[in-house]
Amino acid sequence: MSTPLPLPSPTQQVRPAISRGKFLAVVGPGLVVMLADTDAGSIITAAQSGAQWGYKLLILQLVLIPILFVVQELTVRLGLATQRGHGELIRETFGRGWAWLSVGTLCVACVGALLTQLSGIAGLAQLFGVPVVPAIVVTIAGIIFMVWTGSYHSVERVAIAFGLFELAFVFVAWRSAPDIHEVAAQFFAVPLADSQYLYLAAANIGAVIMPWMVFYQQSAVVDKGLGLGDLKAARIDTAIGALITQLIMAAVLITTGAVLSGGSGTSVKLDNVSQIADALTPTLGYSVGRIVFAMGLAGAALVATVVVCLTAAWGLGEVAGYKRSLEHNPREAPWFYGVFSLVLVAGGVLVTSGADLVKLSVAVQVMNALLLPVVLGFLFLLARRALTGPHRLNGWYAWVAGTLIVVTSVFGVFAAVSGLIG
Numbered sequence: 001m002s003t004p005l006p007l008p009s010p011t012q013q014v015r016p017a018i019s020r021g022k023f024l025a026v027v028g029p030g031l032v033v034m035l036a037d038t039d040a041g042s043i044i045t046a047a048q049s050g051a052q053w054g055y056k057l058l059i060l061q062l063v064l065i066p067i068l069f070v071v072q073e074l075t076v077r078l079g080l081a082t083q084r085g086h087g088e089l090i091r092e093t094f095g096r097g098w099a100w101l102s103v104g105t106l107c108v109a110c111v112g113a114l115l116t117q118l119s120g121i122a123g124l125a126q127l128f129g130v131p132v133v134p135a136i137v138v139t140i141a142g143i144i145f146m147v148w149t150g151s152y153h154s155v156e157r158v159a160i161a162f163g164l165f166e167l168a169f170v171f172v173a174w175r176s177a178p179d180i181h182e183v184a185a186q187f188f189a190v191p192l193a194d195s196q197y198l199y200l201a202a203a204n205i206g207a208v209i210m211p212w213m214v215f216y217q218q219s220a221v222v223d224k225g226l227g228l229g230d231l232k233a234a235r236i237d238t239a240i241g242a243l244i245t246q247l248i249m250a251a252v253l254i255t256t257g258a259v260l261s262g263g264s265g266t267s268v269k270l271d272n273v274s275q276i277a278d279a280l281t282p283t284l285g286y287s288v289g290r291i292v293f294a295m296g297l298a299g300a301a302l303v304a305t306v307v308v309c310l311t312a313a314w315g316l317g318e319v320a321g322y323k324r325s326l327e328h329n330p331r332e333a334p335w336f337y338g339v340f341s342l343v344l345v346a347g348g349v350l351v352t353s354g355a356d357l358v359k360l361s362v363a364v365q366v367m368n369a370l371l372l373p374v375v376l377g378f379l380f381l382l383a384r385r386a387l388t389g390p391h392r393l394n395g396w397y398a399w400v401a402g403t404l405i406v407v408t409s410v411f412g413v414f415a416a417v418s419g420l421i422g
Contacts, residue, residue: 026233027240028156029220030072032307033213034241035163037068038248039113039304040120040297042207043169045365046249047276049200050256055178055186056197057204058257061250064208067404069242071209071376072217074383074393074401076234079218080226081391086218087318090378093386099319102378105371109211110312112364113304114347119360120301122351124294127274136348143306144341152223152326159306165299166248168292172281173251178258199366199419205412206368208249211375212311219314223325228391255279305344313340366419369412376405 049057075086082089087106091099118136125135147155191197221234256279281289310326313336317324322335330337380402383393393401 023233023236026226026230027237028153028160029217029224029226030076030234030237030239030241031244032156032159032163032241032303033072033217033220034068034238034245035160035166035300036216036304036307037208037210037213037241038163038166038245038300039117040301041113041116041360041362041364042249043166043252043297043300044116044120044276045200045203045207045362046252047256047279048362049204050253050258051260051279052200053197054257055183055254056189056191057200058183058250058253059187059190060201060204061208061246061253064205065242065246067408068208068246069239070401070404071379072213072238072242073235074379075214075218076221076238077231077391077393078379078382078386079221080228080231080234081387083222083227084218085222085314085318085324086215086378086382087315089218089318089382089386091319093382094378096319098378102374103315103319105374106211106215106315107312109368109371110308110315110343111347112367113210113212113308114343115351116360116364117301117305117308118347118351120297121305123274124298124301127277127290127294133352136351139302139305140344140348143302143309143344147306147310147326147340148330148337150326152220155306155310155326156220156224159303162299162306163303165295167244168296168299169248169251169255172289172292172296173255173258176255176258178254183254195419195421198415200362202369202412202415202419203362203365204249205372205408205415206365206370208246209372209376209408209412210368211371212308212315214375214379215315216307216311219311219318219324223314223327231391305347309340309344309347312343313337366416369416372409372412376409380405 046061078084078086078089084092087099087103090102118139121139122132122136125132146158150158217238221230226234256276260279277290277293281293314324316339317336320335323333324336325333328336380393383401384398387393
């Protein structure tokens with residue numbers, strides 16, 4: 001059906017405009033999802049981009065900032081105005097069949113993302129001579145314990161703490177002392193005729209705009225109990241997150257570009273976590289450098305693992321109809337916690353297969369780019385059909401959002417296909 005959903009009752013769902021003192025109470029979903037966005041796979045993709053193309057993919061990192069904000073701002077608006085998760089909203093607006101199609105793309109993206117996160121943790125274990133299986137088991141057990149025993153707010157705080165370790169990459173980029181003139185010279189040198197460049201461009205798009213991000217943030221603002229009165233603060237939360245995540249991506253790209261090719265753009269391929277660590281940390285010394293790298297990558301992998309598994313459990317619940325909130329305990333929502341744990345354990349089993357982490361990570365991001373038309377198409381249509389009144393997407397902003405979504409989706413698919421067949 002296409003009938004617009006009614007806005008929530010003002011007495012039940014809409015809070016007064018948030019005060020400055022309550023701003024920190026609203027901040028969280030946007031910051032968490034953006035820190036998870038710069039996950040292990042994204043960091044590896046950015047590192048490979050700098051190693052192979054110097055600073056020639058840096059412009060894409062900056063261009064993606066407003067696109068990322070627009071996509072997630074629509075997600076926040078839908079969640080706050082309807083008090084429904086993304087999958088549930090698709091089901092009520094377009095029908096159960098379309099909802100299962102959407103959640104199917106979500107599951108594919110979540111599986112791919114989870115494999116890269118746990119593979120990153122496995123790679124770090126190997127980097128320090130720790131057996132992989134015990135490292136994965138301890139990680140999974142710790143995450144399950146945290147989620148099963150915590151509320152939404154406690155899980156969010158822990159996730160932010162994990163994710164902030166990613167800022168170590170900004171410090172590493174500063175210490176790499178890139179040549180500003182070389183950065184400027186390569187900034188607009190975009191070899192769009194090169195299929196390998198397009199493949200990595202598609203990977204970077206898929207690394208920044210991921211299907212599970214839309215599902216997660218919309219469910220998170222609902223589960224946190226936010227309402228329309230929190231919209232302004234939630235937008236600021238999302239904007240800050242978008243800037244931070246792209247700053248981290250740019251930092252990793254700049255570091256590998258400066259260290260491996262001296263900024264010249266000479267192509268160097270990275271094949272494993274150890275090589276990436278060596279590329280990102282020489283200016284800090286061997287021991288300190290590896291510790292800093294491990295903190296950044298582990299933080300990225302852990303926050304993304306939590307977010308991806310929660311997204312899968314929320315998304316399936318929104319379509320299947322089971323209880324799905326961190327405010328319920330495992331006895332009240334057994335399917336929610338069961339799906340969360342099953343996805344996490346299954347990812348742990350698969351990751352012990354010894355897959356090539358670098359190739360897997362880049363391939364997963366390219367897959368995300370191929371899924372963009374479905375994910376962003378539903379998002380745009382929901383913002384037009386499921387909202388009423390002043391929160392409905394219309395006017396000049398609808399044209400801007402629609403144009404950005406179409407251009408991003410078309411270029412992402414074109415670049416991915418060109419890279420795969422080129």
